[in-house]
Amino acid sequence: MPAKRANVVIAQGGGPTAVINSSLYGVVRGMSEGLDDSARIWGARGGIVGVFDEHWVDLCKPQQSLWDEVAHSPGAALGSCRKRLADGEAEAAVRIFQKKEVRYFFYIGGNDSMDTALQIGRAAESLNYELHTVGIPKTIDNDLMGTDHCPGFGSASRYFAQSCVDLGADVRSLPTPVSILEVMGRNAGWLTAATMLARDEPDDAPHLIYVPEVPLVREKFLADVRDIYDKQGWVVVTVSEGLKDENGQFLGEQRIEAIRDGFDHALPGDVAATLARLVASELEIRARSEKPGLCGRASALLASTTDRTEALNVAHFAALKALEGETRFMAALHRDSDSPYRVHYETVPLTQVANLERLLPFEYLTPQRNDLVKEYRNYVQPLIGGSLLRHAH
């Protein structure tokens, strides 16, 4: 089996998470177990861009102590990128791999990165070059198809749910009556929905949750806020950064839509600030907004231990499957039960993942579509790795 003596390239794409480097370590550990000492394991710097630049670092060399530190660090240790492949680039990547005798390519990323991996896998096949192309799931948005959930999501869920507990303790005690917490998530509301975990007693924050799958109707939103305010005098609302109105327009500032990222998605504006101004002007209730933003995906202190373990294990599983000869797959998590929480790992073809987006199913929403049902709590609770820190009041 010549492939087992061949070289490896690993890259990290898209937005980092708190556990993205645990995935990296999982691949390195798995491949180290299966390859002989002559094999090189490289990390491409800056995602797929680093593949083309041949800006590769040797991942066999680091000591265990450094790995322990790296695996627990947020931010992509190799550097990341936002880039779609242009015509001919998949073939160009394969030729570089061929030149360096790379037989295994692992891309740790979200749905765009899975597409990149798939294209490279197909190009290798058409060039008749044996390359094992593997996707490792990673996204706080939890929007990858084919997997119960995505590494990174549990940690971000823990961060935003804990922030919502803390925010509730503050707002409850001081008459800043309305606070709107903005949560990351452009199209998929999984992460915003996870703030429901902050609620332990009926009047706990969050009182209203709005996800981007449901167009926001301003009058309905204002009536919802008014209703809670009249009932208890304070309101904590959580909203996805990607909320859109009935016309499909982002609710944040329009000006920022002119700025586009590398994938040519419009960047959402500051939806929480926009809604806070709406509450203040229309309801004449003092309102403010909080937006931890990138901090929510970069906190090692608030990372979920379950998420970290799974990030490492599913990546390790992927490496072993590649060594067994599988290719053009993403490693995935399959949930066997909620309670006790149990998962196993499996492979799904990249064709079933690439470029697709898994939105929050409507059956997780209450009929009013401004809150989540208990089935969603059952889904997300095990992923955050233990209880939140709750406060007396």
Next chain:
Amino acid sequence: MPAKRANVVIAQGGGPTAVINSSLYGVVRGMSEGLDDSARIWGARGGIVGVFDEHWVDLCKPQQSLWDEVAHSPGAALGSCRKRLADGEAEAAVRIFQKKEVRYFFYIGGNDSMDTALQIGRAAESLNYELHTVGIPKTIDNDLMGTDHCPGFGSASRYFAQSCVDLGADVRSLPTPVSILEVMGRNAGWLTAATMLARDEPDDAPHLIYVPEVPLVREKFLADVRDIYDKQGWVVVTVSEGLKDENGQFLGEQRIEAIRDGFDHALPGDVAATLARLVASELEIRARSEKPGLCGRASALLASTTDRTEALNVAHFAALKALEGETRFMAALHRDSDSPYRVHYETVPLTQVANLERLLPFEYLTPQRNDLVKEYRNYVQPLIGGSLLRHAH
């Protein structure tokens, strides 16, 4: 000494902090030690407003286990308020105290609350009623006169500095080249300045720090960002929410200035979002903003152990001084040395604190006034209670 058999009222004013309830517990513990069993210790709900409503709760009753939980909870356990006394209200408060045989009034708060305490103390004197009126310092803004620093500040400093470490790890690894982190602080830049602690190596975040004591010149700001961007390709900036331009105008959205809080200060808008749009439009560099907002003063997980201990101890000290017969004072922290860090507690007359504001001295700023000198690090480092969690890169 009849006063020692008399009753006690404690209230919490202004914005909560992560350790405001440690202060509450400190007062209760101190007074419990000095008063006999017949004395009542009441907490007024909702700050000074609760004094007038006579909405008081018995603080002698809670078990130690509940106190342990309350003391570690963010948010004001008694509830808080933003209210200035109107004419005659100080006298009205004294008459209520007289009716209930209250001889000790403790107000845990910032400079506005200190003014309330002073007015009530003066009214008691003019009404010839013996009342011990005591201020307990509490503000994340660190802007009280007469004390080396304020309980609440160290914990918020830890939160924002750690958030800046985490944000740096994320932004360094992904080409979202500019992130602007908004830090609480309307007029005083102490807390924003504390983000300097995130920097361990020269290229670590934050790269630029702007405090409200220095008017922001847009062209200078853009040139600063451009310069760092050209040098290293990524920039993390921290800014105070209260940044103003050369004309003294808040840099955030103007519309929100119409909304005013109970003290009739204009509320600042979203300065980080405003500056991110400025960078994107003027420099054509992708920029975004993060604004943890209230979450930054409500995190028990990121509270400083030093801050928590001091919050309790200075409040306990205040109780003992009141029992010794002192009145119309604020308990304060006096720093004896930076390294080893040592403080002692003392009293300062409320007249030297009330309504005054201690801004960040210019000698802590670099000549460019977009960063802090090492003397400020020496000042703030001991207050955050140990090292930050740093990350590999």
